[in-house]
Structure formats: C-alpha cells, structure tokens
Amino acid sequence: MEGAHIRSIGRALAVLRAVNQQGAMSMMQIANAVGIPYPTACRIVHTLQEEGMLEREPTRKYYRPTALVNALSHGYQDHSDLVGIARQELEALTAKHFWPVSLTTWVGQHILVRDCTHALSPMALTNYQPGASFPLVECASGHVMLAFSEEEQRQSWLDASENFDLAPDQHTLLRLREPGFAAQVREQGYVLRGYNQFTNTPGRTSSIAVPIFSEGEVCGALTLVFFSVSMKQETAVERYVPDLKKAALAITAKLAGQDGGAVRPIETHGTMALHAGI
Structure with a gap:
C-alpha cells in the first residue's frame, strides 16, 4: 500500500x-x-x-x-556550499552573544547538524559535532523548517513521524498539524523551543531557530542554544532573534548569488514564541 x-x-x-x-x-x-x-x-x-x-x-x-x-x-545531492557560506555568520553570532549556534538541514525524520560553534562557545553544555542528529518534530530547527515547507510535504513528514519508533508525544504532533501553526511561525519568522528534552542534557537548554532559503524553498536553519534558566524566553527572543534573522538572510542572499535562486524574505514582525510542549 x-x-x-x-x-x-x-x-x-x-x-x-x-x-x-x-x-x-x-x-x-x-x-x-x-x-x-x-x-x-x-x-x-x-x-x-x-x-x-x-x-x-x-x-x-x-x-x-x-x-x-x-x-x-553516492548520488546524494545537497547544498554543498552552504557550510562554507554560513561559517562566518555562525562565528560572528557566537562571538557577539557567546551561545553556540548550529547550522542544520533535514535528512529523513531527523535534523542533521552540518556545522556548529559549540567548540567556540564558553557556554556550551555539550560539544556537538557535525553529523549529530535530532528528531525533526522535537527541535526548534525542525519546527521552523516544517512551518516554511509546503503543506503536502509538511503533512507527509508528520505522517511518517507517527510511524517512527521514536515518535514524539501526540500533543506535539497535534500542535504541528494545526492549520494555524505554519501561519504563526511564518508571521513571526522564528520558533522558540523551551527546555529541550532530546539533548544530552534534557531540560537544561532552550533553542531559537530561523529558516534559511535556497531557490525560494527552505533548505536549513540557524539555531541558537541558551541555558533555559539564564533568562526569560521573551528576553531571549528580543535579544537574539534580530541577529539570527539578519544572519539567515545574509546566508540566503549568498546562496542566491551562488545558485541564482530567488531570495525569500524572512518576516521580522511578531514576537509570539512557541513554547515547550507544543
């Protein structure tokens, strides 16, 4: 079937x-x-x-x-220039805000870390390396890529996640399937995921992710990770989202210069965050 x-x-x-x-x-x-x-x-x-x-x-x-x-x-095609193009932006974000920043793409039902600055950050709890992966439906970068994907593709990924051995709780899946989910994320231009449970230090970190585009389609995300108890989530949004969006837009523009794709604007208005448990 x-x-x-x-x-x-x-x-x-x-x-x-x-x-x-x-x-x-x-x-x-x-x-x-x-x-x-x-x-x-x-x-x-x-x-x-x-x-x-x-x-x-x-x-x-x-x-x-x-x-x-x-x-x-063999035969796998990817945005081969993405890591090289994004590296300067990742380092600049960590140099300014100190927190680790990751560049991610998706593979199957997982988010794959393509590059990160955990080794450069004085406030990284875990030194993740490129190649680490997390469940697509459990992390901020996965949520933001789902939101900016086409409806048919998004529902297909969610259907597959329900059959996966490490499927998330049903409340999360229901929230991701809500008609207003994608519209809300596209309006605000980011996803905040509080008290991450899928990491090596469950509950101790929170994440903010923004999308990166190539040829008009979402191809990855920038994600900044901070200690959950270090500040209020609305403070983190106010402090970090503008610079994350600026960096993502710069990467998107550079990718467009490389492959001729159209730059898709990232909305910068709206301050509502998606909290843990969605």
Missing part, C-alpha cells in the same frame, strides 16, 4: 544511523539508543553484518560501520 511504513526497515536504518554517529557501540547501547528490545537489536545488527554495513571490533563486542556505508551517499 502506498505510504505504508515498513517497521523493520525503519528500525534497521535507525540502528545504522546510531552506530554511524557514535563510531562503535555495544549491542545493549544500540538497543537503548534506538529504543528496541535487545533480541531485536541482535537480529538487526547481525543482518547489517551480513550485508557488510557493520562489523564487530576484533577485541571487544562493539559494532562499527564499515567503508561500505559510504556507498549509501
């Missing part, structure tokens, strides 16, 4: 993604990371070994990706 979710494939891809990001994991770590029973993790890992995607380390019962994983990226 068209649109049907094959759970075993989803789980196998989740295992491969987890091991690829970590570098090497034990079977129990894999089961916990993906949220599946230990016997299921064993079957999936052994299947991926047979397919040549994973291998066991010689001296311990840890599993790591093989060189064959690289073949999965």
